[in-house]
Amino acid sequence: xxxxxxxxxxxxxxxxxxxxxxxxxxxxxxxxxxxxxxxxxxxxxxxxxxxxxxxxxxxxxxxxxxxxxxxxxxxxxxxxxxxxxxxxxxxxxxxxxxxxxxxxxxxxxxxxxxxxxxxxxxxxxxxxxxxxxxxxxxxxxxxxxxxxxxxxxxxxxxx
Ligand code: MG
Numbered sequence: 001x002x003x004x005x006x007x008x009x010x011x012x013x014x015x016x017x018x019x020x021x022x023x024x025x026x027x028x029x030x031x032x033x034x035x036x037x038x039x040x041x042x043x044x045x046x047x048x049x050x051x052x053x054x055x056x057x058x059x060x061x062x063x064x065x066x067x068x069x070x071x072x073x074x075x076x077x078x079x080x081x082x083x084x085x086x087x088x089x090x091x092x093x094x095x096x097x098x099x100x101x102x103x104x105x106x107x108x109x110x111x112x113x114x115x116x117x118x119x120x121x122x123x124x125x126x127x128x129x130x131x132x133x134x135x136x137x138x139x140x141x142x143x144x145x146x147x148x149x150x151x152x153x154x155x156x157x158x159x
Pocket of ligand 1 (some may be wrong): 040
């Protein structure tokens with residue numbers, strides 16, 4: 001059995017007048033994430049973990065912020081492209097694990113919806129997608145609510 005593991009990290013700044021989208025789900029909050037795309041920090045960290053597992057670089061290489069075609073891009077669409085890329089190389093996702101670091105809002109109630117959305121895009125059982133959430137105990141940029149961060153690990157299997 002051929003296995004590869006990858007990890008991903010991302011952080012985006014919280015600002016007013018932007019929607020908060022995590023795992024493809026819009027979450028009611030007075031602040032949203034700033035970015036060239038929809039700034040879905042969870043999905044970005046998952047994509048980097050998947051790419052990292054096959055040593056394929058990072059999302060900045062495939063979807064550069066300098067390219068106007070990715071402005072406001074739906075990160076789930078980018079995720080499906082990353083999934084196609086690894087499948088074209090003969091690999092598939094075995095499972096994903098992730099952590100969202102956010103002081104506010106409460107993330108936990110939205111996790112089942114995020115897992116369902118990601119599972120649909122990746123054509124995986126939601127059981128293969130773990131999403132956890134933590135605060136940063138008011139420490140650092142995430143703790144001060146200046147941004148939201150996400151960490152992810154992907155295990156890929158050949159065949
Ligand atoms: Mg990002």
